[in-house]
Amino acid sequence: MLKKISSIDDNAISEFRKSGISELMKSVESSDWAIAEELNDKIVGVAFMGGLFHVSGIQLLKEFQGKGLGKKLQNELIVESKKHNYSFITMFNDPRNEASENLHNSLGYKKLFRINYAPDVKQDFKIISFNTKGKILSNFLKIFNTKGGMFLLGLMLKSFFPIFIKFVNHTEDDRPNPNLKWILNNFEKI
């Protein structure tokens, strides 16, 4: 059964921890709101939203993957985002994650640029724009799909890393510090 979690309070965090979702994706705990699928009073999957850039994330318990639940949760997250009057929503994903690629592409997320962030950390930035403001932002962010733009982004990442983490609601522990040389040498236009 789908359940809206309108704010991530101690109660919600304790539910995420009980189900094991937090262990798989820590950023769920720092999100603003979420949609969860519950089975027998246990959360088995959650799509969540947070940060100034309205960054979405999604995580299902392993045994519930590949059965259409990801699509159901992401669909509901998009419906709910429109109700919040967001102009856009965004996400980061590793293009090698086929399930995530297929899921987000099929729901209309558009790829804007790729960051080859550090050895073995590759992330595509995607957006869905809901209105003109969202489309303007989307067009502006395409600047990072150039080598010059990526240099700027890398520099910003390096200089304001802790602030950036807040902007994008990213609190995974394994995130390495940005390596500007690596980012530029491995720039890929998409």
Ligand SMILES: CC(C)(COP(=O)(O)OP(=O)(O)OC[C@H]1O[C@@H](n2cnc3c(N)ncnc32)[C@H](O)[C@@H]1OP(=O)(O)O)[C@@H](O)C(=O)NCCC(=O)NCCS
């Ligand atoms: C990514 C994830 C949310 C997808 O949810 P899911 O319930 O497994 O996916 P669904 O069954 O709803 O399928 C969605 C689409 O992905 C495709 N898909 C699902 N599993 C796949 C796989 N292992 N390989 C390739 N494609 C896959 C489906 O065919 C479907 O494609 P379509 O929309 O073109 O028909 C889920 O697998 C998951 O929690 N993975 C671990 C965490 C993660 O990677 N999160 C995303 C981080 S950005």
